Amino acid sequence: MGRPKVLIIDDEAEFSTTLAERLALRDYEAIAPTSLSQVRSLIADELPDVLLLDLRMPGLNGLELLRETKRTNPGIEIIVVTGQTDPGIVTAAMEAGAYDFMIKPVDLSKLMEKIDEVTSRQRDRQTNNGD
Amino acid sequence: MTGIKAKLASLLTFRDQYKNLGVKLFVIYGAIAALPLACIVSIGYFWLYSISWEDFHQRLQKQTEDVSQSLDFFLREKISGLRLVSSMARPEVVTNDAALQGILQLMKQEFAEIVDVGVIDSKGTQIAYAGPYNLKGRSYSDHDWFHEVSVRDTYISEVFMGYRKIPHFAIAVKKLIHGGASYYIWRITIDVEALNKRIHSVSLPEKDDVFLVNSQGIIQTASRLSGSVLQPSFVTPGMLPLRYTTAEIRTIPHQKKTIGYMYLRNTPWILVMTTARQTHDMIVDFLRRDFSLISLSVLLILIGIVANYFMAQMVVSWIETSDKVKEEALRQTEHADKLASIGRLAAGVAHEINNPLAIINEKAGLMRDLVKRAPDFAYQDKFNAVVEGILKSVDRCRTITHRLLGFARQMDVMPEILDLNTLLRDVIGFLEREMTYRGIHLELELDDDLPAIESDRGQLQQVFLNIVNNGLDAVKDGGHIGVRTFRKDAHTISVAIRDDGHGIPPDTLERIFEPFFTTKGKGKGTGLGLSITYGIVKKLGGDIHVESELGKGTTFIVELPTRGFVAEEGGE
Numbered sequence: 001m002g003r004p005k006v007l008i009i010d011d012e013a014e015f016s017t018t019l020a021e022r023l024a025l026r027d028y029e030a031i032a033p034t035s036l037s038q039v040r041s042l043i044a045d046e047l048p049d050v051l052l053l054d055l056r057m058p059g060l061n062g063l064e065l066l067r068e069t070k071r072t073n074p075g076i077e078i079i080v081v082t083g084q085t086d087p088g089i090v091t092a093a094m095e096a097g098a099y100d101f102m103i104k105p106v107d108l109s110k111l112m113e114k115i116d117e118v119t120s121r122q123r124d125r126q127t128n129n130g131d
Numbered sequence: 132m133t134g135i136k137a138k139l140a141s142l143l144t145f146r147d148q149y150k151n152l153g154v155k156l157f158v159i160y161g162a163i164a165a166l167p168l169a170c171i172v173s174i175g176y177f178w179l180y181s182i183s184w185e186d187f188h189q190r191l192q193k194q195t196e197d198v199s200q201s202l203d204f205f206l207r208e209k210i211s212g213l214r215l216v217s218s219m220a221r222p223e224v225v226t227n228d229a230a231l232q233g234i235l236q237l238m239k240q241e242f243a244e245i246v247d248v249g250v251i252d253s254k255g256t257q258i259a260y261a262g263p264y265n266l267k268g269r270s271y272s273d274h275d276w277f278h279e280v281s282v283r284d285t286y287i288s289e290v291f292m293g294y295r296k297i298p299h300f301a302i303a304v305k306k307l308i309h310g311g312a313s314y315y316i317w318r319i320t321i322d323v324e325a326l327n328k329r330i331h332s333v334s335l336p337e338k339d340d341v342f343l344v345n346s347q348g349i350i351q352t353a354s355r356l357s358g359s360v361l362q363p364s365f366v367t368p369g370m371l372p373l374r375y376t377t378a379e380i381r382t383i384p385h386q387k388k389t390i391g392y393m394y395l396r397n398t399p400w401i402l403v404m405t406t407a408r409q410t411h412d413m414i415v416d417f418l419r420r421d422f423s424l425i426s427l428s429v430l431l432i433l434i435g436i437v438a439n440y441f442m443a444q445m446v447v448s449w450i451e452t453s454d455k456v457k458e459e460a461l462r463q464t465e466h467a468d469k470l471a472s473i474g475r476l477a478a479g480v481a482h483e484i485n486n487p488l489a490i491i492n493e494k495a496g497l498m499r500d501l502v503k504r505a506p507d508f509a510y511q512d513k514f515n516a517v518v519e520g521i522l523k524s525v526d527r528c529r530t531i532t533h534r535l536l537g538f539a540r541q542m543d544v545m546p547e548i549l550d551l552n553t554l555l556r557d558v559i560g561f562l563e564r565e566m567t568y569r570g571i572h573l574e575l576e577l578d579d580d581l582p583a584i585e586s587d588r589g590q591l592q593q594v595f596l597n598i599v600n601n602g603l604d605a606v607k608d609g610g611h612i613g614v615r616t617f618r619k620d621a622h623t624i625s626v627a628i629r630d631d632g633h634g635i636p637p638d639t640l641e642r643i644f645e646p647f648f649t650t651k652g653k654g655k656g657t658g659l660g661l662s663i664t665y666g667i668v669k670k671l672g673g674d675i676h677v678e679s680e681l682g683k684g685t686t687f688i689v690e691l692p693t694r695g696f697v698a699e700e701g702g703e
Contacts (some may be wrong), residue, residue, distance in 0.1 A: 012486055018493035025500050083485030104485045105492035105529055 004119040007048035008032040009039055009065070010081070011057035015104075019052075022108060028115070036060050043069060043076070050118050051078045052111075053098075055089060063092055070097040077118040081106055149451050156443035164435060176414075183413040187389075188380045195378035195391035195404045198333055198341055202395060202402065205329050209245075209302050209321065210285055212238065216248075217306040217317040224259070225250045225315055231261040244325030246299060251277070251316040262320075264294060280305055280316055287398045290323050290343075290351040290360065298323040298360045300351075323360060327353045330402075338407035343400040351400055364403075371401060378404075463666055481532040488528050495521040530560075549588050551624060551691070552577040555614055558595045562603065569608040576615040581624055584693045590667045591691075597664045598628045598687045605632025605685060622693055629686040635679040643677060 006028050010016040013034040020032035033042055036057060043051070051069060055062035066078055077099045080090075090101055100114055216234055224230040235248045247262020255272025271277040280286035280303045288301040303318040330341050330352055342354035348366035350358050357364045365383065371392050372379075378393045391404040418425055499518045502508055559573065566573055602612050613629040635643065644665040668675040672692045679685040 012490060014490045015486070015493055018490070018497050022493065022497050022500055025497075025504075083482045083489065103533065104489035105525055106489070108493075108496055 003027055003029045004050060004115055005029045005046065005048040006031070006050045006052060006115060007043065007046055008052045009036065009057075009060075009062075010052070010054040011036060011060070012054075016052075019108075023112075026112065028112075039065070040068070043073065047073065048076060049122060050099075050115050051076050052081045053078050055080060055082045055093060056084050063089065063096060066093060066098060067096045075122070077122065079111075079114055079118070081111075149447050152450065153443050153447040156446055157440060160439050160443060161436070164439065168432075179414055179417065180410055183417065184410045187408070187410055187413050188391075191380055191389065191391040191404060191406060192378040194333060194341075195393055195402060198330055198404065199378065199393045199395060199402050201329055201332065202326070202343075205325070206287060206302070206395075206398065209242065209319070210287075210304060212241065213302060213304050213317055213319055214306075217304055217315070222308075226259060228259055228261060228267065231259045235261040238319070242321075242325075244322045246295075246320045246322055248317070248319045251303075251318060253281075253313050253315070258315075266294075276301070276303065277316070281314070285397065289345045289349075289399045292361065293320075300326075323352055326351070336406070336408070339405060341402070341404045343395075343402055345399050346401070357403075357405065366401070366403060371403075463670075484528065484532050488525055488532070491521065492525045492529075495525065546585050546587055548583045548585055549591075550583050551581055551591075551616055551626065552579070554588060554591055555595060555616065555626065558592050558599060559614065561596065562599055565603060566612070569603075571603065571606060571609065572611045574611060574613040576613065578616050578618065581616055581618065582693055584624060584691060586671055586691060590671060594664050594667050594689065595626070595628070597661065598689070601661065601687075602628060602630035602632065602685070605634075606630045607632070619690060623690050624693060626689045626691070627686055628689075629684060631684040634681040634683055635677070635685055636681060640677060640679055644675075 006020075006023055008016040008020055008030065010032070013032070016032035017034065020030035023030035031042075031046060031048070033039065036059070039060065053062055053066060055066075062080070062082070066080070069076055069078060074097075078097070080093045080098045080101045081104060082101075083104045093101060099118055102111065102114070216238065220234065221230070224234065231248060231250070235245070238245050238248065247260065247264065247266070249257045249262070249266060250259040251257045251271055255270050255274070255277050257266055257269045257271065260267040260269075276286050276288055284305045286301075286303040288303075290298050290300045292298060299320050299322050301318055301320045303316050306315045306317055308314060326343065330343070333341070335341060338356075340354055340356045342357060342364075343351035344364050344366050345351055347368050348364050348370070350360055350362050350364045353360060354364070365386055371381070371394075373394055374392065375394050375396055378391045380389060380391050382389045387409075388405045388407050389409070390406075393402045394400075395402055495518050499515060499522075502511055502514050502518070505511075508514065555575075555577065559575070563573075565571075599612065599614070606612065611629075611631045613627075615627045615629070617625055617627075619625040644661050665675055668689055668691075674690045675687065677685060677687050
């Protein structure tokens, strides 16, 4: 397995693209679409290891997308990165299968720790499956 | 502010309103109780009055009739005696004074009041006389009584003085002689004293009187109050209609007396009994006799008044308590609403700021990343310092918004296990800037061995923020704020927040937790802070009290149960 593939879904393109760039500098394969119109097919095409997902976006229900993705591609781990802290929505996201929950603005090193955590787990799982 | 003032004013007038309500209840209950009582008393009084009136009249009537009967008997006796004498007397007696004298003596033995006796012939000449005066040969032919007795056989005269200057009256009877062809008239005179004795044989109360008058109202017998014999009395001619068989009762308003009267048959006299007593005198007498009844009634009325007073007080206090409970509930709801809307606002703001903050964060981070990859960049150190500055500011903003979100999240009651010391540090962190600006020294004495408690984080933050804020308002720049935590007992943790500010005067201290009570200037405080604080602490099953000394400072002590809150919540 090569570099971890991270897909960042956020309506704030300024945020997502910059974050992607920084992750790329740190040897991650990071993709941040500037338009969210094709987001479902993008997920299906790219099949990232980790999905960084905002919950509140215009025209897109993050929570629904989360559930859908976990159903269609349970292998993709999802970390919610949002400015929203309503306890109800946090709980809902965790119940829907999110790996973790981070409030913006996030500390990059902490985010990377999480991504690494997720990918190493995925790697373990694959290794185990391979046995 | 005007709204708050109006509320304060209405709170003040509430006290008067309760007082008024108490008075109204007292009066209304009193009236309700008094009305039937008054009816019963009135009915009782009128009933008693009518009975007394009847009794009074009957007694007067009876007395009058008794005296009348006695007089009647007395006069009949005299008339019968005289008739008997006239019938039995031998014919020569009428011409023989000595024999007549003998008869007078005999009669006097029976009736000492007889003064004299005379015989008058049909021509009106007194042909025989026995007595102390020389009246023999006197002619009565032109006297009215002579004619009357000739017709009616019997005659009783009015009282007169006559020649003797002693009031007396005469009784005359006709005696037929010669087989009815002619007649003599026998006549005796009697001292009025005889009548007086008869009349006054009944014992009378002091203000009562009994006497005879003639039809002209001239007094005939001794009277205590109405004048002397042969003087006019208050009775005027025609005033008293004829009554023979029964006594009649009259009230004489301008004399304030009641009279009973009767005409005496075959006499010119009217018997008059007067009394100054009134019906209500009888009632007073009656009540005086039954003094215990009156005392009992008065006692019962007094008990009623006292009971009524206490009942009114009790009802008012019930109403007041229920109003207070309602008010408190309303206040709590208002506070909760207010806090909830503040919370929503804070959450909205924090969320909106978080997004641009994240962009700044990433952009600055990228800048640093890029510069790191250009080692020959001349201003690398300077550039890194600038970016570091940006990131630090972002970090500060993040702390603030996260804390705001923390507050916002806690508006609903959410019990959780929490560490009080950490919570206090959080709260103080929020106020740290102000303290630093003002040079206020913070002294933290947090007991590290405190157990975790089960309580509501947000509400507790609100409580301590409020108290510390109050402390900050009280101290001068450069003053001291102390926060100490300690275990009070196995189930209670205490937090003491102390300042060395101006202190609180005792009268203010008493009202410090009252809603809308503020000593801060106009527009500065709502006067709700400490009352909300108090409400929250109580809701969390804790307690709060305050100690203060003027000029030395104030200490708020919050006591929280380690588990009590949950138990209380569960019980609701």
